[in-house]
Amino acid sequence: MGERELSERGAETRTLILDTALAAFAESGFRGTSVRDIATRCGLTHPALIYHFPTKADLLMAVLTRRDDSEGTAAGYDELRGRALLDHLVETARRNAARRGVVELYATLSGEATATDHPAHAYFVRRYASLRRDVTRAYREAAEAGELDPRIVPSLAAAQLVALMDGLQVQWLLDPSVDMAETLEAHLAAQFA
Template sequence: MTPETRRGYAKGRARRTEILDQAMALFGEAGYRGASLRVIATRCGISHPGLLHHFPTKEALLLAVLQRRDDVDDAWLAPSVNRGVEHLRRLTDLAELNAQRRGIVELFSVVAAAATSPDHPAHAYFENRYRTSVANTERAYAEAREDGTLRPDTDPATAAQQLIALMDGLQIQWLISDCATDMAGVLRAHIRAQLTVEF
């Protein structure tokens, strides 16, 4: 690969990142349906066809923005590395990380609510994401039970659904309270009450 080719790839990656950043901001401000690809292109200083070169449809752009969040989150959670109580601890770490990125939390909350409609382009994405999140969290609770660190009256399946719902509800409260809600602190207290070990 020539130096010119490498520079071209680097420039393309930088442009793609800029488009994702601007799209994330506009989706958070106007919602998916209210956001315009032309406005995103203008914010990036490129033409509408130039944006379409990177993301041929609005749906492709939205899914790329959501996937970018998942890439960061997956690095935090890594089920193959973090099991049982450690996985639950990483969920509180994720809440702390989210407290540093209002834009993506706002986008996620707005689009998740809109995506409850079956015809929304991100409906399948969120359906799969919630199924996976609950399953991974249930597994962590089941592992905690195997390790003897989960209170006997805590059912892993129910606890998993409750915890994922609590995380999303806290994000909305955090946004409405202008970031005053202590998401990680509330999560820690909730999980601590379910365990027989220090958390």
């Protein structure tokens, strides 16, 4: 087998591991999931899995990073401004309604990661700070464009929107009849002129 074939096979194995780990972490959280279980689900030995991801924390961070990279790249997230960024969050909620595993993963891990010794603690601290900063910027840009109700304070509205998104995800996980996107759209509509 040539070097290229080995590289492609390794990439396929890594993808299988990451997809399987995402599902396992979503089902049982980080602490309730073992690397051996993920290896078994993949049809791999434990040593084969740790060849690709030496620790469970490495695997978790690879799962989170892969998901963030694919979401941001696909949407052109960094180029979105003002209302377009806020509308993107509504579309993300709409897409998430078809990705229960991803929603479960983030809901479970964000709760677990409040413990400072959790391997994803720093990741979620950075993620929430970045999200609030981006959403604050979007609200500020919408205000500067004259689109936002003048009573809305961008930094407070950002924190409220992020909290609403997280709360809607938990409600939806418990009761799939909750329409996350529709609720976010109604919330934003009340804030814009």
